[in-house]
Amino acid sequence: MSATLDSLNVGDSAEIVDISSDCTRAGRMATLGFIPGRRVTVTRLAPLGDPISVDIGGQEISLRRAEARLIQVKQA
Amino acid sequence: MATMDSRKSQKSSEQCPLVALVGNPNTGKSTLFNRLTGLRQHIANYPGVTVEKKSGLLRLGNQDLDLLDLPGCYNLTAVSRDERVVMDVLGGRHGLRRPDLLVFVVDASNLKRNLLLASQCAELGIPAIMALNQCDAAKRNGIQIDTALLAKQFGIPVVETVATRGRGVDDLKSAISNALSNPSFLPRIHWPECIAKGCQVLQTGVKDLGGDGVTQAEALRVLFDSDSVFTCGISDKICLKKMVDAAHQDIRGLGLSPGSAEAVLHYRHLESLLKGVVTSTGPIARSHESIDAILLHRVWGTLIFFVVMYVVFQSLYSWAGPLMDLIDTLTGMAQGFISPLLENMPVLQSLICGGIISGVGGVLVFLPQILILFFFISLLEDTGYMARAAFLVDKLFSWCGLNGRSFVPLLSSYACAIPGVMAARTLSDPKARLTTILMAPFMSCSARLPVYILLIGTFIEPRYGAFAAGWALFAMHFIGLALALPLAWLLNTFFLKIKPQPFILEMPDYRVPTLRNIFHRMWERGREFVLRAGTVILAFSIIIWCLLYFPRNPSVAEKIRTDFASNPTTSISKDALEHRIESAYIEQSYLGRFGKAVQPVFEPAGFDWKITVGVLSSFPAREVIIATMGIIYNLGADVDEGSEDLRTILQSEKWTSGPRMGQPVYTLPVVIGIMVFFALCMQCGATVAIIARELDWRWATFSFFSMTTLAWISAVVIYQIGKLF
Known part of the structure; x- marks a missing residue:
């Protein structure tokens, strides 16, 4: 099932398929580990619901929903 | 005397080798820099940009080195001139001196991601060594690193360090010294045919179009950053874009998307090099998990956040008071001491007391707040809380182009905009930093309070009562913020042409801060x-x-004196007469x-x-x-x-x-x-x-x-x- 990272619930885990954004932004996210094939788990939401915090390869990274929306994921 | 002479001769011949520290944020790079240089540091701005240039003197036996602490970054991507500084230094552009040696500071707990930057920099062909920092934390997290194998695979010396405790610093110094006489280089990534070709096309294309001429490393930046500020001195952007688009088409042919291709390929390259280097015992036990459960909790986390910020604010607003009063008192005492000595030179007396001493006092009076604020900022950053705080409140600011890291600078501006503006350095996004700095003076600082109190107390309280007075005071503190945020939005939406960058925060491990680091930051x-x-x-x-x-003009005072002397009906005290004269002088x-x-x-x-x-x-x-x-x-x-x-x-x-x-x-x-x-x-x-x-x-x-x-x-x-x- 294909979805975007911002649609996952806390505790959900998925595999990154692609990043649909301009090169620079996608490049930045890819540098921090958001690359196709990696598993990502949503760990928590900020008190106001945005940003979200995810676990990627043992790293805790926070990103805004607007950016999470650019990351296409596949839930197993 | 001898050392001074040798330093002078070194300076004049400009021969001291330049060594640059390169690394991701949160790797302890600056701590290592402080360990290496001590207090022999110099801070300036890079020409034409708002990025701080930190350099220092590293003394190795009888050899002096210039040490440069490059801004922390995850990669070489640059959409603004500020971000381009790292690449400009490494490429020796814009009259900047190209380093003779790079020291990659990497966090041992997160080796692969940290090495991505190193892998990008390998293209530049500058000799390098590696400082494997925070080894102790990595070991605690169950991560074992085979340092000898790491050094062998990457072909450069690797030194284990724990910068906060000063461990490994001497080893690093000798490694730097050795590397300068016996350089070694990082292995360069083997690019797929089409990317290598794309670079060549760009390099020759730039030359044909009359550009500056670019190195392969710079061509790669043009290729992978669609918003790149590396324009190669070419005005014909369309032609450049055509070349880039053609290369992107080829990259897609490899089954990669142009945006993530660079990172994906570097990671593949690193994975093959890192085989067998890192072994983690069991699942990675993350020490911050249980602390985060509380500090990032919807209710408790928010509550703790406000308590922490209250303490920071109170310390600025109230606790700095006695120190500021002390400075005021000392200024007054200095004036009281100097003033009688210059009794017969009224101009000099007024200049020294009213201009210079009160000016110096006016500078020093900000110091308590600056030092206290940076005490807390260092504490919050070094423990790892600052990133969490930004995560908690980001939503409040994201709509107007600021971000969660703007909170502390804006809050402290309610005490005083000076430390607030300085605190905006904690924002790594140049656009958000700029906006935060411009909004900081709108926060109602404590210097505005006397005006409010005088006018509310004189005109509102007597007529409308204490309740209205309270509301008026509150409104005055709120109006700046209420206008600043929409203004920030306007500024960001219509005027600032820099593209907004994703606000992606790494949540660092919690660490015990060291006083040494905190005091260094305050001193700096x-x-x-x-x-x-x-x-x-x-x-x-x-x-x-x-x-x-x-x-x-003395006639002003004369006129007032004679007026009163000639008019015996108006009797006036000597003080009151002096006040009238002072008032007349101001008017004149x-x-x-x-x-x-x-x-x-x-x-x-x-x-x-x-x-x-x-x-x-x-x-x-x-x-x-x-x-x-x-x-x-x-x-x-x-x-x-x-x-x-x-x-x-x-x-x-x-x-x-x-x-x-x-x-x-x-x-x-x-x-x-x-x-x-x-x-x-x-x-x-x-x-x-x-x-x-x-x-x-x-x-x-x-x-x-x-x-x-x-x-x-x-x-x-x-x-x-x-x-x-």
Whole structure:
């Protein structure tokens, strides 16, 4: 099932398929580990619901929903 | 003597090798830099950008080295000139000196991601060594690193360090020394055919188009950053874009998307090199998990956040008070000591006491707040809490182009904009930092409070009661923020052309902070402020003194004395006579004349010339208004906001000429207009100086004029609407 990272619930885990954004932004996210094939788990939401915090390869990274929306994921 | 001579000769021949520290944020790079250089540091800005250049002297036996602490970054991507600094230094562009050796500082807990930057830099062909930092934390997290294998695979020396404890620093020093005489290089990634070809096409294409000529490393930046600021000196952007698009098409042919291709390929390259280097025992046990469960909890996390911020704010707002009072007292004592010595040189006496000593005092008085704020900022950053705090409140700011990291600078600006503007350094996104700095002076700082108290206490409380007074005071503190956030939105949406960057925060591991690091940061910021902003503030102080003092024609005083002497019916005390003379001098001063001349400008706001002079004289520092008012209303400079005499005079002050002759000057719309004017106006030379220091003079000028205009418009609107009722 294909979805975007911002649609996952806390505790959900998925595999990154692609990043649909301009090169620079996608490049930045890819540098921090958001690359196709990696598993990502949503760990928590900020008190106001945005940003979200995810676990990627043992790293805790926070990103805004607007950016999470650019990351296409596949839930197993 | 010998060392001085050797240093001099080294400097003059410009032969000391340049060593640069390169690494991701949160790797302890700056701590390592401090360990290596001690206090022999120099801070400046890179030419033309607002990025801080930290350099220092590293002494290895009898050899001196220049050590450069490059800004922390995750990769070489650059959409702004600020971000381009790292690449410019590494490529030796814009007259910057290219380093002779790179020291990659990498976090042992997160080796692969940290090495991505190193892998990108390998393209530049600069000799390198690696400092494997925070080894202790990695071991605690169950991560074992085979350092010897790491060194073998990457072909460069690797030194294990724990910068916070100073472990491995001596080994690193000797490794640096060895590497300079015996250089080794990082292995370069083997690019797929089409990317290598794309680079070549770009390189030759740039030459054909009459560009500067680019290296392969720079060509790669053009290829992978669609918003790249590496324009290679070519004006024909369309042609450049065609070449890039063609290469992107080829990359897609490899089954990769152009955006992530670079990172994906580097990671593949690194994975093959790192085979067998890292072994983690069992699942990675993350120490921060249980702490985060509380600190990032919806309810508890938010509560703790507000408690922490309350403590930070209180310490700035209240606890800095006694220290600031002490500085004021010392300034007063210095004036009291010097003043009698210069009794027969009144100009010099006034210059030294009123201009220089009070100017120096005016600089030092900011130090307690700056030091206290940076104590907390270092503490919050070093423990790892700052990133969490930004995560918690980001939503409050994201809509207007700021981010969660803007909270601390804006909050501290409620005590004083100076430390607030300086604190904006904690924002890594240049656009958000710029916006935060421009919004900081809108927060109602403690220097505005006396004005509010005087006017609310004189005009609102007696007439409308304590409840209304309380609300008025609250409203005055709120108005700046209420206007600043929409203004930030406007600025970001319509004026700043830099593309917004994703706000992606790495949540670092929690760490125990070291006092050494905290004090270093306080010392560094305090020194920075005094040396760089302080000199400008002092200059402002002296200029304003001149404008208020000169021309000081003695006939002014003579006239008042003879008037009173010839008129025996008006008996007056000696003090009162002195106050009258002082008042007359202010009226005659350049600033007083200027105030009278520009009074028509403030006419639509209902200000008379006295208010206008008061407003003008408080441009260098708004708290001066009370003393100026005291002088103008013949009470002497020694009044405060609680002064009953001043309040009575203000209440009974009437227009002496013009259409409103005989009517009270301070009507409610005028009073509110003055307060709003003070709330929104950039009446603080020190803030202008610090913005110029942190950004540049253009932004400082922009900030000054836009705030002043906004303040004027608001005061006029309030008065004109108020007149209708």
